[in-house]
Amino acid sequence: MQPAYAQQHLMELRLLRSFIAAAEDGNISKAAVRLGMTQPALSRQIKTLEDELGVPLLERGAHSFSLTASGDLLLREGKGLLERADMLEHRIRASAKAQTIRVGYSPSLTAGILAPAMEAFSQLHPKARVELSDLSSLEMVEGLQKGALDLVVTVPPVKEVPEISWVTLQQQAWRVAVPRQHALTAKASLGPKDLHEQRLVIYNQREYPDYWAMITGWFKSQGINARVASECDGVTSLISAVEAGLGVALVVERIACLIPERIVLKPLKPQPAPICISAGTLERQSRDKVIAVFIEELKRAGEIDYHRTTT
CATH class of the missing domain: 1.10.10.10 (Winged helix-like DNA-binding domain superfamily/Winged helix DNA-binding domain)
Known part of the structure; x- marks a missing residue:
């Protein structure tokens, strides 16, 4: 009825x-x-x-x-x-007036999400502009707080920031990025014992404090002793360091589309807690309807991408 x-x-x-x-x-x-x-x-x-x-x-x-x-x-x-x-x-x-949305993002987290969301959003708001800034997680949070950004797509910080609200877009599992010439490439999947005493490539602690805390905390809980061989300021330098054979790195599975042929992604069992990719805005901007539409398109793109990559 x-x-x-x-x-x-x-x-x-x-x-x-x-x-x-x-x-x-x-x-x-x-x-x-x-x-x-x-x-x-x-x-x-x-x-x-x-x-x-x-x-x-x-x-x-x-x-x-x-x-x-x-x-x-x-x-x-x-x-x-x-x-x-x-x-x-x-x-x-x-649609009759122009609006600019300043977006901070991480390429390693948003591949497969950001581009289709922007395409769909541009059809709904053809006169709106989206300005993208590739930033570290710390820079994104600071950019929101200072008013330099309207929206960020990243992993929410462990320590809650009261003035920022988050909308979950997608959850991602972890993989181990291994140089193709590395002995670990012979294994179908890796466990904690395989990472023991390995050289580790990791995002630097100052700009990615939550990533650093999560990785080192999980290593400690699993009894893994690994030596930090290289600290990187972004995904490009991290991939380059692994490709050069400096060590292995824990990355989200979404990074697969950015990985060159000389790097292999290996499943990891057991897994650390999954990464929760989210869109963050200041509370006072929560009523901005244009930003709300963009977030809805990000959510839709995240769902489509997740089902595409898991089926």
Whole structure:
């Protein structure tokens, strides 16, 4: 059975807003004040809505009212309808003006997510611009806090930053990046004992403190003693160090598309906790509808990419 608002009569959104305001307040007089109209005018609008739908929405008493079953259904379903209508209106208005979204990202985490999200977003907001900055995790958090960035795509820091909110895009498992000439390439998968006494290539501690803490903490929990052979300032230098044979590195599986032929990615069992790739924004920007649309496209791209790479 279709909900009431999907029947033959197409209700006006203005009438729906009036009904929802009254239903939420539980009092027509209070709702009328909130809507900036008189009580009789609001009552007439609700009656008009009932006439259009052909069903009673309120059970009226002497000084109060309650919702009928149809009214309760319309309240629940109508909220979602108004949200979608508001989003559509915003998209139409936003398409007429330019907006720039400054995005900090990590290439090793966003491959397969960022590009398709930007393509889909540009179709919804053709006049909006997206400025990309390849940054470390520390630089991204600082960029948000200082107002230099509007959005970041990275792994949330272990220590919560109160003014930043995060939306999960994708979870990624870990792999071991091994030079092709390394003895470990002969193994189908690697375990903690295979990493014991190995030379380790790792992101540097200052710019990637959470990565450093996670890797070293997991090594300690597994009884692995590894020597840090190279600290890198980004994914490009990390890949170059592994390719040059300086050591092995723990990386997320998403990095596979960036790996050259002279490096092999090996499964790792048991796994450290999976990496949670997320989009972060300042709390005060949470109501920016254009940024919200971009985050939705990032989420959609993350889901599609995950199913594509796991099937």
